[in-house]
Amino acid sequence: QKEVEQNSGPLSVPEGAIASLNCTYSDRGSQSFFWYRQYSGKSPELIMSIYSNGDKEDGRFTAQLNKASQYVSLLIRDSQPSDSATYLCAVIPLNGNKLVFGAGTILRVKS
Amino acid sequence: EAGVAQSPRYKIIEKRQSVAFWCNPISGHATLYWYQQILGQGPKLLIQFQNNGVVDDSQLPKDRFSAERLKGVDSTLKIQPAKLEDSAVYLCASSLVVRGFYGYTFGSGTRLTVV
Numbered sequence: 001q002k003e004v005e006q007n008s009g010p011l012s013v014p015e016g017a018i019a020s021l022n023c024t025y026s027d028r029g030s031q032s033f034f035w036y037r038q039y040s041g042k043s044p045e046l047i048m049s050i051y052s053n054g055d056k057e058d059g060r061f062t063a064q065l066n067k068a069s070q071y072v073s074l075l076i077r078d079s080q081p082s083d084s085a086t087y088l089c090a091v092i093p094l095n096g097n098k099l100v101f102g103a104g105t106i107l108r109v110k111s
Numbered sequence: 112e113a114g115v116a117q118s119p120r121y122k123i124i125e126k127r128q129s130v131a132f133w134c135n136p137i138s139g140h141a142t143l144y145w146y147q148q149i150l151g152q153g154p155k156l157l158i159q160f161q162n163n164g165v166v167d168d169s170q171l172p173k174d175r176f177s178a179e180r181l182k183g184v185d186s187t188l189k190i191q192p193a194k195l196e197d198s199a200v201y202l203c204a205s206s207l208v209v210r211g212f213y214g215y216t217f218g219s220g221t222r223l224t225v226v
Contacts, residue, residue, distance in 0.1 A: 008151075
């Protein structure tokens with residue numbers, strides 16, 4: 001079982017729609033969860049972090065965490081073509097302060 | 112605040128040659144990481160330094176990869192000899208943990224092509 005799993009996509013949504021990205025993790029003791037955006041040829045860029053169960057909103061982005069289900073999601077409202085990128089879910093496991101990444105989900109927003 | 116600096120940006124080498132990458136982290140960041148990102152995959156941690164000591168190198172192919180962090184600041188990652196499957200982007204990151212918040216910053220990466 002991979003430590004962090006994501007659907008590779010691509011996920012295609014029309015402009016203005018809500019994009020929903022999902023991630024599961026295997027280490028039940030994990031405490032810190034992150035979403036990174038990576039444009040082609042660029043390095044990952046942090047867009048959201050979440051540490052406790054529930055929702056965290058920042059502009060058009062909402063991160064959701066359910067530790068009981070070991071599930072993290074990212075919602076992007078009013079999706080724009082500029083949101084087209086790979087979204088990486090990352091977790092800091094209980095046994096260290098290193099980021100463990102999923103394989104990423106490719107998002108395509110069509111205008 | 113200056114970001115994480117990496118060089119070179121691109122490198123093309125033949126298999127069995129050697130190559131080295133350099134990273135200068137953000138000033139004051141005690142922890143430095145080297146990640147390998149193969150096309151279509153997420154970044155995979157190769158090695159983690161705390162100051163100039165190795166914290167985790169469990170996924171570093173030690174028969175061909177080596178890394179050091181000089182005086183707890185700059186770091187170099189070396190591959191000798193390179194294989195075709197080493198073609199990837201090598202990302203350096205540094206972090207500062209403040210009251211449970213992990214301030215990770217990535218450099219621009221070095222894209223390595225082994226032919």
